[in-house]
Amino acid sequence: MNDKPQGLAAARLIYQDRTKRVKELKAQGRKIMGYVCLYPPVEMMTALGYVPFRIFGRYGEPVSAADTVFTPVVCHFLRSMIDQGMKGNYSFLNGIIGSHTCDIGMVAVHIWKDYIPEPNFVYFIDVPHTDHLPAQEYFKRQILDLKRKMEEFAGQEITDSMLADAIALHNRQRQLVRELYELRKANPSPLSGTENLEVMVALCSLPVEEGNELLQQVIEEVKERSREQFDERARVLVWGTVLDNNALLEVIEESGASVVIDDTCVGTRAYWDDVPIGGDPWEALARRNLVDLKCPRTYRQAAFGQLKRDYDTDLDSQFAYLKRMAKDWQAEGVILQSLKYCDSHGYDVPGIKHYLDTLGIPSIYIEHDYTEGSLAPIRTRIEAFVETIKV
C-alpha cells in the first residue's frame, strides 16, 4: 500500500502547485508543450510525446513586468500570463502554442514571441471566428501547418496511427470527465464546484494517462461519498470566462449556492465533446475544436448568409446547449461571470440573459478582474441573487 495521496487529495496538491509534476517529468527527460486556450489540439502534443500543459496567469499576483508591453485595459488573465512569462516562470516549457482565441489572445502570443526569450518554439495558430464549412476548411489547413512545424521541431512525424492513439486517450479523458459531472446531477451534489475545479486544473497540468488515472480515483471516491441530507442550497450553473482559481467559486458556494455544472473552459468546454473517430483525423480535430467546442469567441449563426432577422433562432442555435445543461443538472439559476475587458464573453451576455429570461431561469452577470479584491463587492450581489432564488 503506498501512502501517496490519491484522488481529490492528489488533485488538490497539483492544483496548489501545478508545475511540480511536469518539472519532475522534465527532469526525467519528458518534453513539455505549453498551450494557450483550448484551440491548439492537445492530441497532437500527446502524439509526439509532449506533455500538454495549459498556460494560465497567476491569480492574485500583481502584474508588474507585463505593464511595459500591455496596457492595463486588456484581459487581466492574459496580462497575468504574459507577466508570468516575462518573470521566467514558464521557461521550463519546451514550446508554446497560442491561438487566435480573441484579439488580445493573438497579441499576447506575439508579445510572447517578441519579448520572452524562453521557450524558443512559439507557434501561433489562426482560428476563424465562425463555424461555417469554409471556416472549418481554413482551420484544418492551419492545423496541418502546425503539424509540419511541430514535426520539424520534434524531428519526428505524426503518423495517422500515432494521432489516433492520442485521440483515443484524450477521448477517454473526456468520457471520464463527463462521468464525473454526471455524479453532480444528484441532489445534493456529492462534489462541490471548488473540488471539481481542482480536478480540472490538475488534468491540464498532467500527461493524459496520469490525468485519466487521477479521474478514475476521483470518480470512485466521489461515488463512495455518503448522501448527505437534503441540501437547501440553490443549485447554480456558472457560465463564462476562464476560471483557473477557486476564489470566485468559493464566494458563490459560501453565499449559499452549490455549483453543480459549468460552462467554462477549465470545465465542460474542454471535455464535453469527443474528437470523432473513423474519418480523416485532421478534419475531425478541426471540426471538434471549431464547431463542437463552445466558446463565445466563435459565433454560431443559425443559417449561413441568411438575411432574415431571426433573433430567437440565432439565440437558440448559440445557447440551446445551456438550456439542456440547466435542465439536466436542475440548475435553479445561472451565474454569468466574466473577467473585465473580455469582449467575446461580454457581447454574448445580453443575448444569453434574454434567452434565459424567456426560459424562466434567473441569472446574474458579474465582472471581476483576476484578483480576490475584485470579489468583495461581488459577494453581496451573489448573496442577494441566491436569496432571490431561494425565497
Add this chain to the structure above:
Amino acid sequence: MSYNQTPLYFAGVDIGSTMSKVAIIDDEQNLRAAVVGPTGAEHRRKANQVMIEALGQAGIPLETVGYIVATGYGRLNVPFADQQVTEITCHARGVMTLFPEAQSIIDIGGQDSKALRVGNHKVLDFTTNDKCAAGTGRFLEVIAETLDLPLSDMSQISLKSSRPVQITSICTIFAQQEVIRYLSEGTDLADVLAGMHDATASRVVRMARRIGVLPPVVFTGGVALNPAMVKAMEDNLGFPVLVPSNPLITGALGAAVIARDKYHQLAARGRAPAVNARRLEEVDLFGGGAGK
C-alpha cells in the same frame, strides 16, 4: 423569558458604508423606532449604540425583540443579530411594505447605488454599481467639498437653474475638473450644479434601464433626501418618483419585516431563537466579536 410572551418586537439593523440604521416594528408591522446614526471608522463596530438608542425610542427592553436581522455593507459586524440578509433583499422588502404597488426601486447610498425590479413580494432582478464613486452620494459630497458648500445649499441652488450644463465625464475626478472648468469660465453656479445632479441621475437611470424600469418607481437611500436629485431623477426617467418619508430607513425596515417572518416560521416549528442570549456589545474587529 418564554417565546410566547407578548408583545413581541422585531428589529432590522442596516450598517451602511456611511450611516447605520435601526428599525423596530411590532407584530402588526407598525414602526416603533427608526434611528439613523453615522457608521464611520470608529462606529463601524458600534452597531450596539444605534440599537440601544432604538430600544430607548421604542421604550422596550432587548428581551422583547423576537428576532434581529442585520443587513448592509457591515452586516457581519452585528454580533447580536440572528441572521444576515443582503441589503438588496431588505431594501426591496422595506419598500414593498411601504409601497405595495412599487415595480422599480432606485437606491442611492453613500458608496453605492442599486436598481431593482420587484413584484409579488419578490426581487425580480437587480443591478448595482461596481466600485466607482460616480452615481453615488460620495460623488455629491466630493463636489460639495470642492465648492465648500453644504449639501443642502447645493441642492437648493441647483433647483434655481434654467439651463443646466452637460457634464460628460463619468469619472468622479474628471467630472469634478469639469465642474471647476465651467465655474472658471463664469457659468452660473445653479446651472453647473443642476448639470452635476443631472449627470449623477442619468448615470444611475442608465444602469437601472439595463434591467428595465417600470413605474411606480420608489427612490430611496440618503441621496433621495436631496430635492435636486429627486427632480433630476424624474427628469431622466420622464415620470414622477415616490420617495418614502424616511428614505434612509427602508433597508432596516425590510430587515425588521424579514425578522418578523423568520421568527414566526421558526416559532411554528418550535425553534425560535433564545432572546436572552444576546449581548449588546461592541465588536472587536481584531479577534472575538462577530463571526468568531
